[in-house]
Amino acid sequence: MPAESGDGLDRVRAAASARDLTIEIRERPVANSLPEAAQLLGIAPAGIVKTLVVKRSDDTFLFALVPGDRSISWPKLRAVVGxxxxQLPDPQRALDATGYERGTIVPIGxxxxxxxxxxxxIVGQRIAMGAGAHGYSLFVHADDLIAAYGATVADISQEAG
Structure with missing residues (x-):
């Protein structure tokens, strides 16, 4: 059963606060695509970072953060992860792994x-990403997010298409 939007937003805010991570959450109309979401936010599609939940063969997961105008490079990501x-899990497994529905997934919270x-x-950029609830976007400085969560930074994407 999906969480109410307030629950996701509250989890994001609490987790950001616990890590001294400065975020801005903005309400926005529901978008039907990433380019539409970027237009609604007044930013380039590359400025929206997709948070993808990726399943490993041992049934653990990882988050891959990829610019909106690009896609995961599976060979690059496999090499970095070792x-x-x-694979991408089905929507229910992604929800079970994160507590967030697809389209709202964010590592924070x-x-x-x-x-x-x-x-x-994404290094050095102010990025937008899911905020834990539909109809909201979260803005954060990528470097702050990377530092707060000890993220691994690497070339893991390729041109979309």
Whole structure:
């Protein structure tokens, strides 16, 4: 059963506060695509970072943070993680792993602190990402997020398409 929007937002705020991470949460109309969300927020699609929950073969997970105009490079991510197999879980497993529904997933306030792998293209950027609830976006300085969670920074993306 999905959490109420306030629950997700409250978890995000509490987790950010616990790590002294400065975030800004903005309400926005529901978007039907990432480019539409970027337009609503007045930023480039690359400024929205997709938080992807990735399942390992041992049934543990990780977060991959990828710029909105790019996609995961599976060979690059597998090499950085040091495994032969990774996959995207179905929506229910993603919810079970994070406490967030797809489209709202963010490492901040996740029900489990899975390791974070951030694409090196987000370094030095103020980024937007899911906020734990539909109809909201979270803004954070990527470097602060990376530091607060001890994320691994590497080239893990490729051109979308």
């Amino acid at each position: 495994v032969n197999k990774l 996740s029900s489990h602190d899975w390791p974070i792998y951030a694409d090196d293209r």
